[in-house]
Amino acid sequence: MTNSIIHILLALTMPPLLLGVIGKTKAAFAGRVGAPFLQPYYDIIRLLRKGSVFSTTTSWVFRAGPIVALATTAVAALLIPFGAHQSPISFDGDMILYAYLFALGRFFTMAAALDTGSSFEGMGSAREATFSCLAEPTLFFALITLSRLSGSYSLSGMLINISFGVWLNTGAALLLLVCGMFIVLLAENCRIPFDDPNTHLELTMIHEVMVLDHSGPALAIIQYGAALKLFVLGAFFVHLALPYATGNSLIDWGLFVISMLELAVVIGMVESAMARLRLVRVPQLLVAAAILAAFSTLLVIR
C-alpha cells in the first residue's frame, strides 16, 4: 500500500526534475551555468496561470488532445513498476495495454495537431505517426524477450525479474535490448538525435511542432505529460540497464530515484554529444533498433 502511494507521488512530482537535470547536464557540457534544476516546475506553474488562445479553425478535438495524452500517460505510469516494487495495477497482459495506451494518446495528439489546419502541425503529426509506428515493434520484441526470461506476462513480473544474475546468463540478449530500447526511448520522447525539444525552426521539428498552437494550461499539461512520458519509459529502461535491487524497500526507492537521475544525465550527455539526424535517416535508425531487439528475442527463444 505504502509502495503504491510512493509510486503515485513519485509519478506526480518527479518527472519535470528529469528535464531539469537534462538541461543542467547539457549546460554543463556547453560550459554554461544553465537554468536551475527546478526550472521545468516553474515553467509549468507559470503556464497554468496564463490565459489561453484558441485558433478559430479548431474544434473540441483540439482541446481534447493534451488532456487525453496526459491521461493515457498517467494510466501507463500506474502499470509500470518503479524500481523493485510492484506497480499499483498489474495483471497478465498489462504490457499490451501499456503499449496501446500510448497509441491512444498519440491518436489524440495528432488529431489535435491536424485540427489547427496548419501545414506545419500536419507535417509534424505525419512524421510522429511514421516514427512511432516504426518504434512499435521494438517495444514488443523487448516485451517478448523479457517475458521469455521471466516467464511472466505482466510488466511488474518481467521487469523486476531482471537482475545481475540474468545479465550474467543472457548478457548478449540484454545488451542488444538495451541498445534498441535506448533508441526507442529517445525517439518516443523526441530527444536528440531524433528531434530537438527546444529548436526554433518549425520545419525540422517533429513533436514540438504539433503543439505549436497550444497555450496556457493546455501547454502546461502537454509539458508535464511529456515529462511523465519520459519518466515512464525511462523507468522501463532503467529496469533493463541498471537493475540494482536490495531487499530493503526504502533503499530500493532511493536506488530507483538515483538511477532515474543517472538516466537523465546520460540523456543529457548524448544530447550534447550528438547532432540531430537528417529526417530520412530516422526511419533507418528505428528499423535498426527493431532489428537489434529482434536479435535479442531470437537469442532467448531459440
Place this chain on the structure above:
Amino acid sequence: MITLADQLLVLVLLINFISLGTSRLIFSIRAVAVQGVILGILPGLIHPFSWHLVGITTVIIAVKGFVIPLLLVRAVRSAEIKREVEPFLGYVPTLLLGAVFTALSFGFAGKLPMLPEHQNYMFVPASIATLMSGFLVLTTRRKAISQVIGYLILENGIFIFGLLLAEAMPIMVEAGALLDLLVGTFVMGIVINQISREFSSLDTSRLTSLKEE
C-alpha cells in the same frame, strides 16, 4: 452375273476417279449421272426379278441418271461457269488420295465379317471407297455445284451398301434413298439457285463472311 456386278462396281470406282480428276463440271455431272444409272441397274443383277424391283430400278435410274443431272446442268448454265478453277487441292494429289482411300477401304472391308453369299462381291469396299471419294470432292472443291456432286457421290456410296440390305428391309433402303434424293436434288437445287442469284456465282469460297475474326 456376279462377275458382271463386280465389273460394274469397278466401273463405279473408275467414275469416282474421273470425278476426282476432271475439272470440267459438265463432264463430272455426266459421270455422276452414269454412276447413277449403273447403281440403278445393279439391283437387277443381284436380286431375283420382281415388279417391285423394276419400280425401284426405274425410279432410281430416272432420278439419279436424268433429273438431278439436268437440274445441275441448268444451274451451271445459268451461272455461266465452265470449269472448276483452282481447287483447294490439286488434281493429282486428289487422285492419289483417292487411290489411298480406296485401298484403305478394301483393307477395312476385309476385316469385317460378311454373309457367305456376299462374300465374293466387292460391295462393301466399293461403297466405302465411293463414300470417301465423295468426301474428297466435298473437301477439295470450291464450287457449290461440285460440292453437290460430291454429296451425290457420297450418297451413291451409301446406296451401294444399301443394296446389300435391299431384300432384308426394302422399305428402309428405299426411304433412305428417296429422302437423300429429296435433299440432294430439290433443296440443294433451290439453295444453289438462290446462291447464284445472290452472289451471281457459285463459288463457295465467297461464302465466308460468317467466321470468327
Place this chain on the structure above:
Amino acid sequence: MLAALIILPLIGAATCWLIPFDRLRPKVLSLFSLAHFGITLRLLIVTPPESPGGWFHLDALGKIVLLSTSTLFLVCALYSIGYLFYRQERSNRALCMWLLVCLSAASLVTITHHLGLMWVALETTTISMAPLIYFNRNARSIEATWKYLLICSVGVALALIGLYFLAYATIVARVEPSLLLDDLIRDAGKLSSGWVHAAFVFLLVGFGTKMGLAPLHTWKPDAYGEAPGLVGALLSGGLVNLAFLALLRVYQLCLATKEIVFFQNALIVMGLFSMVMAAVFMARQADFKRMLAYSSVEHVGIMAVALGLGGKAIFGALFHILANGLTKGVLFLSSGNIHRSYNSKRTDQVRGVLRRLPWSGGIFLAGFIAITGSPPFAPFISEFTIISSAFMQGQMLVGAIFLLSLTVIFIGMALTVLPMVMGEVPADSEKTAYRDTFWTVGPPLALLLLMFLLGVWIPEPLMTLLRDAAALLEVPQ
C-alpha cells in the same frame, strides 16, 4: 392419340399454307401448338399402349424430350404473334408452315422406336428448318443456310450408313433383320462387334453433327446467328434435344452390346472438347447471337460428358434436356427482342439494354445467370449433379477440365453480357419501332419463371419420369 401428335401439326401446316392473311397465321400456329401441347400432357399422364409391331412406343426418354420440345414450340408460337407483328415486310407463310412440319417430325422422333423411321424424321426436321434459317433473305442468311444444309445432310447421311451397318450386322448374325430398338436390344449379344463398332462410330458422328458436338459444330454459330430469334430457340432448344435422344437410343443399344466403355469414353472426350472449344470461342465474342450458339455447343458438351460419366450424371443429363432447352428459349427470344430494338447484334453497339428495354434486358440477364448454372435456376441442378458425380466417381481430371471451362465460359459470357445490359444507351444507336409488348415479353418471361420453379421445386411426377428414364440408361452390373 399418338397419331394425333403427328397428324395435327400437318393439318396445321396445310391450313397455314392455305390462309392468305399474314396476321392470322401466327394465331393458327399458336392454336395448333397449344393443341399439341395439350395432347402431350395427356400422353404424359396416361401412357398410350405400344403400337403393334413396336414401331411406336412413347417411353420415358421420349416423354422427356417430347415434353421439352412441345413446351418450347408452344412458347415460340405464342412469341411469334408478337414477333411477326414487327416483321410484316415479308410473308410468314413459309415460316408458319415449316414450323408445324418440323413440330410433326419432331414428335415422330420422340415416339418411334424404329431407328430407321427416327432417322427419316430427324432428316425431315433438318430440311424443314432450312427455309426458316433463310427467313431474312440476305447474303449472310443464304450462306448460313447453305452451310447448315450441307453439313447436316452429310452428317445425317453418315448416320444412315451407320444404320445400314447395324442392319447388316443383324443379317450377318442370322437374327431376324430389323431396326426396331427392342429387337436390337434383344439380339444385341449376338451381333458381331466389328460391324457394331463401325455402326456406333458412324452414328455418333452423324447424330453428333446434328447435335453440334465439337468439332462437328461448325454450322451452329452461322445458323443460330442468322436465323430469327425464335428459330434459334427451336434449333438450340428443340432440335439439339432430338439429336440427343437419337444418341440416347444408340446408348441404350451400346448398353446391351457391352460395347459401352468405348462409347462412353468417346462421348466424354468429344463433350469436353466441345466445352473447351466453346470456352475459347466465347471469349471476347463480338456478336451476342453467336455467343449463344457457342453456349449451345457448351451445353451439348455437358450433356455428352454426363452421358459418358453414367451413374448419377445420367439424371443430370436428362434434367439438362429440359433445363438447357427451355433456358435457351429464354435467351434466344429475349435476344431476338434486343436485336429488333437495336437492329444490331454487335455488342459494341448494343449497350444499356436495361435502360431501353427493361423487361427484355432483365430477362436476358436472368437467362445468362441461369444458363451459367447459378441457383436458383434449373440448370444449376443438372450441372451440379453432373459435376458432383464426376468428382464422386473419382474422375478428378474430367471434373477439373469441366469446371475450368465452365469458369472461362462464365467469364467470357459475363464480359459480353454485362456491358450489354448495363450502362447508358449510346446516343448514336439506331431508333427502331420495336417496343416491349406483352406478346414479345410474356413468353420468355413465362419460361424464365418455369426455370426458376424447376430450380427450387421438381414436381413429383416429373421426378418419377426422370427416374424411370434414368433407369433405362443404367449400366447393368
Place this chain on the structure above:
Amino acid sequence: MHSALQGYFDPALVALVAALVIGCAGIPGLFLRKPGPGQILSTAATILAAMAGVPASLQLLFSHTTTTYLLQWSLPFGPCELVIDPLSAFFLLPVFIVAAAGSLFAVGYWPAAEHRATERGLTFFYGLLASSMAILLMARNGVFFLMVWEVMALSAYFLIVVEHERENVRRAGIVYLIATHTGTLVLFVYFSLLAAQTGSFLLPPVGSLSALSPYAAIMALAAFVGFGAKAGIMPFHLWLPSAHANAPSHVSALMSGVILKMGLYGIFRSLTFFYEPPLLWGVVLTVCGIASALLGITFAVAQRDLKRLLACSSIENIGIITTGLGVAMMGVSSHNPTLMYLGMAGALLHILNHSFFKPLLFLGSGAIIHAAGTREMNLMGGLGKGMPRVALLFLIGSVAICGIPPLNGFVSEFLLYLGFFSQLKADSLVYLVLLAPVLALVGGLALIAFTKLYGSVFLGTPRSQAAAHPHEAGWPMLLPMAFLALLCLLIGVAPQLAMRLVSPAIAAFYPQPFVAEIPAGYDSVLGRLSLAGILLLTAVVLVTLLWRWRLGRGRVATAPTWGCGYQRGTARVQYGATSFSEFVVAVFNGMVRQKIDRPTLGGLFPRSARCSDVPTETLLDRVIVPLFMLVGAWSAFLRRLQYGLIHLYMMYIFATLFILMLWAH
C-alpha cells in the same frame, strides 16, 4: 428475460421467421405505385424482425441449444436440414444488427423520393441479401447451402451495380461477379468431395471426418479458396476494394460488416468437420492471415478514396481474424487448449467487433459523402464543424478499429496477443510469439491510416467548395451509427460480457469440458482490463476538470492559427490526405505501389503544374488483366478454326470419323 422468453416460444423458430420477414420486407415496395411507403414498410419490418431475432439468437447462444428443422424439398439431393447451433447463433447476431441499422440508415441516405428509379430494387435486394445470409447460417445441406450462397452473392452483385451508369461501378461489379462465381465453382468441388466422403449432401457433424484421408487436403484447400475468395483473405482479395467502394454506403456496411464474415463462417464450419487437423492447416491460415493484415493496412494507408481506405482496412481485419483462427487450429492440432481458446476467442470476438465498427464507419462515410459530395479525401476537411455528431461517432469508430483501449477493437487484439505470448513458457510453437511485433506494426499502421482519414475529413479547414458547407445528417442516419458506437463502447468497457457470447460458439469446435473452466482464468484478466478502461476514463475526466478550472482563471481569446510567420497560408497548404501518408508510403514502398507523377519545374518562373500520387491495385492491374489478355491472344489463334471455309468444316467431320474409326478398331 431470456428464461422468461423460453417459456413462450422456440427461439430458433423466431430467428427463422425473422430471417424470412427480412427477406420479404422489400417485396411490397415493388408493387406500390408511390415510392415512399415501400421503403418505410421494409425498414419497419426489418427493424422489428431484428428486434425479435437478436434476443432469440442470444438465448440460443446462452442456452447452448441446437435446434434442427427438416425442410421439405423435392430436389434430388437428400434431406435438407436447417440447424441453428451456438456457432450459427453467434454469426446471426451481426446479420440482424447490421441489417437493421443499414435499412434504417437507407431511409435517410437513399430516400425513395430522390431515387425513384433505383430505390425499389435496392430495398428488395438488400432484404434478400440479409435474409439469405441468415438462412445460410442455418443451412446444413451442401446443395441448399450453395443455393443460398449464390443467392447472397448475386443479390450483393445487384446491390453493387445499382448505379451502373458509372463506368467504374460496372467494372467493380464485373470483377466482383467473376470472383464470386469462380469461388462458388470451387465450392462445388468442395461439397461434392464432402458428399463423396459422407455419402450424403448433409454437412457432417463436428469432428466426424479424418483430416488425414487423401481427399481431406483437397477438401481443405477447396474450402479455403472458395470461402477465402468471399472473405477477401489475401491472395483472393482482388475484388474487394473496388466492390466495397462503389456500392451505396449502407450496402458497403452490410458487405464489409457481414458478407465477409459469411466466408469466414464457411471456413469455421468446415474446420469443425475434421478431427486431428494437421499443423500445416493452422500454419497456412496464420501466414495468409498475417499477410492480409499487414498488406491490407498498408494499402489502406496509401488510399485517397475514403471508402477504398475502409475497404482495405476490412482486408486487414479479416486478416487478423484469420490469424486468430490459424493460431487456434495450431492449438487444436497440438492439443493445447489455452492456445486454442485464446486464438478462437480473439478471432470470434474480433468478428463481432469488426461487424460493429466497420459498418459504423461505412455508414459514417455515407453521411460524409452526402455532405461533401465526393469520396476524395483530399477535397474534404473541416467537416467536423458542420456535422459534429457524425464526427464524434466516426471518432469512436476510428479509435475502435485501431484497436485502442478503452474500445472493443482492443479487447480482441488483446486476446490474440495473449495467445501469441502464451507459448513462451512452452517450448513447442514458441516462434508463434513473433507474430506479436507484426501485429503491433499493423496496429501502428492502422493508427496512421485512421488519423489520416479522420484528420483530412473532419479536421482543419475545407479544401474545396463542395466540402465548405456540410450539413448534419438526419436522425435516421445518426441513430444506427449511435447504436453501433454504443455497442463498441459497451464491449470495450465490459469485455467479460462479450466473452459470455464467444464461449458457447467455441464449444462448437472443441466440445471438451475444459471450455468451461479456461475462461474463468481470463475473465479476471478481462475484469482488470475493464477496470483499467474505467480508470482511463476517470483520468480523462480529472485532467479535463483541472484544465477547465485553470481555464476559468485565465482569460480566453481566439485568433487564427499561427502561420509560423507565413501570412498567406490558404486551406490548400494544409497537410492533405496524400501528403499525410506520403512519408510512410515512401518507407513501405514496394509493398504498396503508387502511380506518382511529379512535374519537372524548369526556368526561373516555372508555369503552374500538377503532381499526384494514385495508389494502384498492383495484382489486378499488373498480373490478372494482362493474363486474361494473354489467354485471349492465344485463343485468337484457335479461333482461326472457325474460318468460314466449308471445306475445312467437311474435313473436321472426315477427320473425326477417321480418328474414331482408328480408336474403335
